[in-house]
Amino acid sequence: DGGITQSPKYLFRKEGQNVTLSCEQNLNHDAMYWYRQDPGQGLRLIYYSQIVNDFQKGDIAEGYSVSREKKESFPLTVTSAQKNPTAFYLCASSPTSGNRGEQFFGPGTRLTVL
């Protein structure tokens, strides 16, 4: 699939380690988002970025960090401060920040803490 990609697909982490999840898009979208998905729950917003070099916390930002140095890239770091990081992580993008419109999702990264 083109458009928006995430890597790796599966990631295993030991407790106390930081890990970084990659998200890249070639859709020329201004806005990018990180969501966390847990079984039986909807998508919860971690961080979002409306433009390069700018990002804001979502509903569950504690224990996570992001950067937006390039329009195409929005990596998410899961730090050791995140108490329950095992989850499915989805990255998304949308054309503009003013009118969210349709969000395009990446294929996701499944993170497991051992």
Next chain:
Amino acid sequence: GENVEQHPSTLSVQEGDSAVIKCTYSDSASNYFPWYKQELGKRPQLIIDIRSNVGEKKDQRIAVTLNKTAKHFSLHITETQPEDSAVYFCAASPYGQNFVFGPGTRLSVLP
């Protein structure tokens, strides 16, 4: 802030029957309501959306209705097929703000 509820959490229907999933929202400023379908192990994909200036939108076997007064919107799937089996998420968003997603409905279409 916005809060979105979704019912039912699971739904089983016979192939060929109709399925209806309902969402309610709390923020009267919300004006965009997308529906996403997520097949097992795959990414969510937009299947239909509606804006607050219309009451109904249809795309082949899928339709969405919106009742702004009651603050609810529903997804209708007619003539269900096995490939419709998936988790469906609704979302609501005021203009220029982030989506709030419902918890999802797992639809199973039984042959």
